[in-house]
Amino acid sequence: xxxxxxxxxxxxxxxxxxxxxxxxxxxxxxxxAARKVRDSGYTKTDAFTPFPVHGIDEALxxxxxxxxxIVLCAGLTGLFIALLMQxxxxxxxxxxxxxxxxxxxxxxxxxxxxxxxVLFSAFTTFLGMIALNQLPKFSNPVFTNPRFDRATNDxxxxxxxxxxxxxxxxxxxxxxxxxxxxxxxxxLEDTTPSTLPRPIILGALLLVIAGLIPGMIILNIRAxxxxxxxxxxxxxxxxxxxxxxxxxxxxxxxxxxxxPQVKGTIGRGQLDEQDPFYLGYDPSKLTAIDTLETGKFVSxxxxxxxxxxPPLVATPDPQVASANGxxxxxxxxxxxxxxxxxxxxxxxxxxxxxxxxxxKFETYCSACHGYAGFGDGLxxxxxxxxxxxxWLPPTSIHIDRVRTQPVxxxxxxxxxxxxxxxxxxxxxxxxxxxxxxxxxxxxxKSRNADMSEVPVDMVKTLDEVK
Amino acid sequence: xxxxxxxxxxxxxxxxxxxxxILLSAGLILLCIGFLCAFxxxxxxxxxxxxxxxLCHSYLANFVYVFSFTLGALFFILVQFVxxxxxxxxxxxxxxxxxxxxxxxxxxxxxxxxxLFAGSSALYEWNxxxxxxxxxxxxxxxxxxxxxxxxxxxxxxxxxILTANWFFRISRAQDESGDAELSLLRQxxxxxxxxxxxxxxxxxxxxWLMSIDADWYSTIFGxxxxxxxxxxxxxxxxxxxxxxxxxxxLKKLVTVEHFHDMGKFLFGFxxxxxxxxxxxxxxxxxxxxxxxxxxxxVRLDNGWKVFSYCIIPIHFIIPFLFLMSRHIRRNxxxxxIGAVWLLFAHWYDMTFLVMPNAGPLQLIPLFGHLLGGIxxxxxxxxxxxxxxxxxxxxxxxxxxxPEAMSYTNPIL
Numbered sequence: 001x002x003x004x005x006x007x008x009x010x011x012x013x014x015x016x017x018x019x020x021x022x023x024x025x026x027x028x029x030x031x032x033a034a035r036k037v038r039d040s041g042y043t044k045t046d047a048f049t050p051f052p053v054h055g056i057d058e059a060l061x062x063x064x065x066x067x068x069x070i071v072l073c074a075g076l077t078g079l080f081i082a083l084l085m086q087x088x089x090x091x092x093x094x095x096x097x098x099x100x101x102x103x104x105x106x107x108x109x110x111x112x113x114x115x116x117x118v119l120f121s122a123f124t125t126f127l128g129m130i131a132l133n134q135l136p137k138f139s140n141p142v143f144t145n146p147r148f149d150r151a152t153n154d155x156x157x158x159x160x161x162x163x164x165x166x167x168x169x170x171x172x173x174x175x176x177x178x179x180x181x182x183x184x185x186x187x188l189e190d191t192t193p194s195t196l197p198r199p200i201i202l203g204a205l206l207l208v209i210a211g212l213i214p215g216m217i218i219l220n221i222r223a224x225x226x227x228x229x230x231x232x233x234x235x236x237x238x239x240x241x242x243x244x245x246x247x248x249x250x251x252x253x254x255x256x257x258x259x260p261q262v263k264g265t266i267g268r269g270q271l272d273e274q275d276p277f278y279l280g281y282d283p284s285k286l287t288a289i290d291t292l293e294t295g296k297f298v299s300x301x302x303x304x305x306x307x308x309x310p311p312l313v314a315t316p317d318p319q320v321a322s323a324n325g326x327x328x329x330x331x332x333x334x335x336x337x338x339x340x341x342x343x344x345x346x347x348x349x350x351x352x353x354x355x356x357x358x359x360k361f362e363t364y365c366s367a368c369h370g371y372a373g374f375g376d377g378l379x380x381x382x383x384x385x386x387x388x389x390x391w392l393p394p395t396s397i398h399i400d401r402v403r404t405q406p407v408x409x410x411x412x413x414x415x416x417x418x419x420x421x422x423x424x425x426x427x428x429x430x431x432x433x434x435x436x437x438x439x440x441x442x443x444x445k446s447r448n449a450d451m452s453e454v455p456v457d458m459v460k461t462l463d464e465v466k
Numbered sequence: 467x468x469x470x471x472x473x474x475x476x477x478x479x480x481x482x483x484x485x486x487x488i489l490l491s492a493g494l495i496l497l498c499i500g501f502l503c504a505f506x507x508x509x510x511x512x513x514x515x516x517x518x519x520x521l522c523h524s525y526l527a528n529f530v531y532v533f534s535f536t537l538g539a540l541f542f543i544l545v546q547f548v549x550x551x552x553x554x555x556x557x558x559x560x561x562x563x564x565x566x567x568x569x570x571x572x573x574x575x576x577x578x579x580x581x582l583f584a585g586s587s588a589l590y591e592w593n594x595x596x597x598x599x600x601x602x603x604x605x606x607x608x609x610x611x612x613x614x615x616x617x618x619x620x621x622x623x624x625x626x627i628l629t630a631n632w633f634f635r636i637s638r639a640q641d642e643s644g645d646a647e648l649s650l651l652r653q654x655x656x657x658x659x660x661x662x663x664x665x666x667x668x669x670x671x672x673x674w675l676m677s678i679d680a681d682w683y684s685t686i687f688g689x690x691x692x693x694x695x696x697x698x699x700x701x702x703x704x705x706x707x708x709x710x711x712x713x714x715x716l717k718k719l720v721t722v723e724h725f726h727d728m729g730k731f732l733f734g735f736x737x738x739x740x741x742x743x744x745x746x747x748x749x750x751x752x753x754x755x756x757x758x759x760x761x762x763x764v765r766l767d768n769g770w771k772v773f774s775y776c777i778i779p780i781h782f783i784i785p786f787l788f789l790m791s792r793h794i795r796r797n798x799x800x801x802x803i804g805a806v807w808l809l810f811a812h813w814y815d816m817t818f819l820v821m822p823n824a825g826p827l828q829l830i831p832l833f834g835h836l837l838g839g840i841x842x843x844x845x846x847x848x849x850x851x852x853x854x855x856x857x858x859x860x861x862x863x864x865x866x867x868p869e870a871m872s873y874t875n876p877i878l
Contacts (some may be wrong), residue, residue, distance in 0.1 A: 054874050068792070100754070107751045110744060 018141040019044075019173050020162040021148070023179035027053045030156035033179035034059035040175055048142070048151040051369040067128050071121050083114040100382065102376035131303035138434060140186045161189065192455030278430055280415065285340035328417045341408030345441075347434045357439030360432050364424060373397035373443045392420060403444050410437045471718045471871075476859045479713035482851050489848035496841030500524065500573035503834025506783075516825060522589035523678075524835040526578060528842040530674060531698075531816045533571050535689065535765045535846070537667060539564035540626060540640070541692075543633055543662060547656035555728060555870035556719040559861050560706055562637055563854045564699070565630040570849045572623045582612040590615075601681035607824065610677055611850050612876075618673055629659050637861055644863030646665045652677040667692050681762045688745045693739040698812035700812020704805035708798060708848070710859065719860050722796055723875050730793030732808065736789065739815075740782040765818065768826035779820050781811040813839045 024030045030047060037045055038061040047056055070308030083105060101108065130136075142148050142159060151157050158181075160172050170184075176184055179399065232238055243249055243257040252259070261267060272278045347353050362371060370376040375396040384392040395402065402410070414433045417423035424433065454462060491678060505517035535812050539561045546554050578589070590603035594608035610613065668688025676687045682864045684690075705726065710716050750758045765774040787806055795799045813836075821827075821835065861867060 052876075054872075054876075057876055058874070064792075072790075099752075101752075107744075107748045111746065 016193050017162060017169070018187040018189065019159060019163075019167070020169075020176050021142060021145060021157055021159045021185055021187050022176040023147060023183040023185075024156040024158070024179075025182055028057075029180065031055060031059045031157055033158050033176065033181070037158065038178055039173065041156050041166050042160055042164050042172075044161040044167070046159045046160065046161070048157040050152055050154060050156075052085075053156075060406070062444040065132060067125065067132060070128050074124035078118075079113050081120075082116035083109065086112060086407060095450060097386070139190065141189060144188055144190050145185050147183060147185070155182070172314070184214045184435055207226040276342045277434075280411035281339045281341045327458070339409075341406035341412075343406045343408070345407055345434060345438055347438065349438060353435045354442060355436055356432060357435035360428060361436050361439045364427060365436065368394040368395075368421070370396060373440065394421070397440050398444060398447050403448070406439065407434075407437050410440060471860075473709060475715050475717055475719070476862065477715070478851065478854050478857075479710070479715060479857065481713070483855060486848040488554040489844045489851070491840040493844030493846075493848065496837050496844060499836040500841060501838065502836030505834075506830065518586075519713060520824045522578075522581060522586070523820050524831075524838050526589060526674065527835070528818045529571075529574050529578070529840045530691075530814075530820075531839060532842045532846040533568075533574075534542070534695035534816075535690075535702045536564055536568045536571060537626075538695040538697075538765075540568070540658075540661070541667075541696065542632055542699060542703075544629075544656045544660040547652045548660055550653055552866040552869040553724070553873045555864050555866040556716075556860055557703065557724050557728070557870075558640035558864075559706060559857070559859055560710075560854075561699075561703060562630075562634050562861075563850065563857060563859075564702065565633050567849050567853050568623070568626045568630055570700050570853065571695065571846075572627070573843075574646075574736070575619065575623075579616050582615065582735075583691075590677060590680070591634075591749050592677065592847060597660075599681055603695040605680055610680055615673060616678075617802070618669065622670045625666050630662070632845040633653075637864075640864055641858060641862050644865070646865045649865060664692075667695070671751055672743070675730050678820065679761055679764075682758065684746050684750070684758075684761075686742060690739075690746060692740050693735060693742045694734040694812055694815050697739055697808055700728050701805040701808040701812070703802055704728050704732065706800045706807075710810075711798075716859060719871060721871070721873075722798065723873050724870075725798055725801055726796045726875050729789060729801045729804070732796065732801075732805065733786070736782065736785050736808065743781075764830070766821045768822070768863040770822045770827045773827055774818060774822075777811075777814060780814050781808075785811065809843075 022033060025035065027049065030049065034045070034047060034056065038059060043061065045060055047053075047060055050058070087104050090098075094238070095103050114384070127443065142157070148157060158176070158179075160176065162169075173184065173186075217278040243256055248255045249256050249257045265436070274283060276282045324372070365373075366377055368375070368377040368379045370380070373396065375394040378395065380391075380394055397403075411433055413421070414436060415423060415425045415430075428436070451459070475838070478566050501521050504520040505514070542554075543558065543565055545551075546558060576723065581589065582593055585593070585595070590610075591599070592610040593612055597603040597606055601608075615784070621721050632655075636648050636652055639645075671688040671691035675691065676683065705730075707716065707720050707725070711720065747762070750762065764770075785804060788799075789795060789804050794804065815833065817832075818837075821832070
């Protein structure tokens with residue numbers, strides 16, 4: 001930069017003066033001088049010190065800033081915005097029950113309100129400080145004095161600006177001269193050229209152009225077509241030493257990569273579509289019954305046809321549609337599924353299974369259906385008390401429709417769900433589901449038994465309970 | 467190294483000495499009247515148990531109320547040495563005197579231990595012979611037995627008294643020698659001791675206050691008591707320094723800058739208390755499980771609802787807004803008003819923690835409880851005067867004293 005000559009050497013003018021700057025060896029000299037300058041009535045003053053000096057604000061006569069009040073207003077704004085937002089979102093616009101909590105402003109709104117208050121305050125403090133200090137300022141006339149470099153090291157400077165309304169060049173010089181400064185200099189305008197050197201401009205231009213290149217490449221690729229495979233910059237798992245489904249192999253004599261099932265074996269999950277234990281009905285008897293009804297059932301339950309079912313009636317049938325609609329709500333009559341449900345429980349009827357069924361029923365079913373199965377569980381009570389108008393009560397297991405159902409059909413309901421009731425196949429193993437069916441049967445029996453069915457030794461206990 | 471103050475300004479005011487016996491007897495009388503109110507307001511002719519129950523709870527609440535000042539003082543002293551603070555040197559001795567009152571106050575805990583060994587379960591349900599609550603019964607077998615409870619309480623007091631004595635002894639030795647090494651020695655040990663302090667306060671809060679509801683637990687409870695202690699400690703410091711200055715003492719030593727700083731701490735710890743109190747509430751409210759929520763239910767039932775809700779404005783909103791301004795904190799009179807308000811708020815907080823467990827809110831016993839609180843404050847004041855008598859009110863030859871005297875807050 002030094003060999004870069006100023007271009008306008010002909011118009012050399014007298015540099016403009018911005019004020020006086022005095023230099024001191026320690027903070028005491030600075031503080032005394034600052035007080036003197038303050039008492040003489042000057043307000044456009046500033047001090048530069050290598051470390052924070054206690055009492056400098058008072059010595060310079062700096063007035064308290066209005067920043068705290070601005071921050072207070074910003075904090076209150078944040079507080080009210082947060083509360084308003086949460087009241088509107090969760091109390092008015094989108095009422096949604098979250099773990100049974102009330103709508104609108106709750107204790108859970110306070111952390112958000114606190115955070116927004118802090119956020120608004122912090123940003124306002126930071127940006128307000130920047131703005132009130134008129135930062136960023138890239139250049140200051142005090143930089144022209146080479147002695148000023150020591151302000152970050154071991155010297156203390158006091159600066160009186162010429163823009164002060166009482167400023168008089170000679171009297172300020174006299175005033176500062178009387179404070180025993182190490183040096184006293186007039187702050188002069190920076191006369192070095194302010195235009196950027198040509199190499200810097202060129203370099204910046206090159207950088208900008210280079211910065212455009214990636215964007216242009218991306219635009220080009222996105223606009224055009226390409227038939228060549230993509231670049232494998234990182235291989236990841238693009239190439240693996242394995243065979244895919246329809247490829248050939250030399251390992252086996254028949255050249256097939258996919259192996260046929262070995263005779264006499266059962267694949268994992270294969271029984272799920274064949275065994276009544278997993279289905280609740282006997283698929284081998286499906287062909288014996290009405291294919292139209294079967295088709296309805298399968299289309300209700302499963303979008304893809306099961307392997308063992310006969311060809312489906314593919315024509316769109318209005319009856320199927322109505323059956324579909326009916327299945328959505330338990331309030332309307334569920335479709336009568338004329339499937340070969342099994343009537344006999346495929347598990348042992350013993351104490352262990354009964355206990356298992358009771359435990360699982362009370363864990364998974366009782367929340368809605370209630371402990372005795374009347375459809376009066378806690379979820380129902382809570383939903384009913386909210387009185388939102390769209391709650392459909394859970395079915396009681398003691399109504400005739402459920403009592404007359406074969407065990408297989410109850411098993412199917414647990415497995416695949418019905419109406420609002422979710423499917424429990426993923427939560428409960430088939431054995432556990434059958435145990436629940438057993439327990440449901442026991443519950444139903446308990447409401448519909450007569451005295452002759454009670455074991456003799458239990459009759460006495462029953463009387464006591466009465 | 468030549469602090470500019472007169473020797474006479476660092477002695478206890480002469481007029482105060484005469485007041486100590488009066489304060490003590492007034493305090494005892496107020497306590498008795500308070501107990502009578504508690505007893506008379508709740509008891510019927512045939513059953514005195516409810517009155518006794520109220521009395522025990524009231525005594526515990528008021529004891530912890532004044533005791534928390536000294537706990538705050540001990541923490542303050544430890545923190546000054548952990549942070550090598552210079553600004554606080556001129557107010558440190560008053561805090562040291564406060565912390566040296568722990569042995570005196572330990573005597574006031576004796577009635578509670580005596581009550582336990584007399585077999586009463588009026589205050590601590592776990593001390594009953596046959597406990598109906600299975601959760602409490604499981605805890606009462608070992609941890610909440612009266613022997614182990616007493617042992618733990620003795621341990622806390624031993625730790626507090628030894629620490630306070632050690633710091634005070636070195637501080638007094640420095641009054642004679644002015645040796646800077648003594649400051650370094652305290653700095654060195656303040657770190658480990660402050661960790662022990664946090665444990666001791668947490669467990670003391672669990673034992674003394676939380677075990678009233680032995681089937682309830684809140685891990686933040688110790689911090690809750692600690693935050694309240696700090697609020698009340700700074701409030702007490704402001705009031706004592708104000709009174710000493712009004713009696714012509716500590717002028718030039720304690721400046722408006724120190725009041726400003728204590729005010730900032732007061733303001734900050736009000737915020738901290740609210741933060742902790744709310745943290746405890748919001749977790750319990752959100753999880754909404756019966757074994758936690760019943761603690762708040764007790765404070766909303768039986769007529770306590772309005773009382774409990776009022777703690778939000780009394781302990782947070784009003785002091786928070788009042789102390790927010792720098793002009794208030796630099797005005798000694800205004801700051802003292804704030805401090806007195808928070809002394810009341812801390813009493814209110816202790817009442818909120820303890821009294822709903824005693825039974826329904828009734829005005830006459832509650833008034834008796836308030837009289838008891840004033841009585842405890844009065845006894846505390848007399849103890850302070852006796853403890854401060856003959857002790858210089860400032861750490862005379864601490865090397866940091868000049869720094870404290872010339873300390874100024876930057877203008878914001």
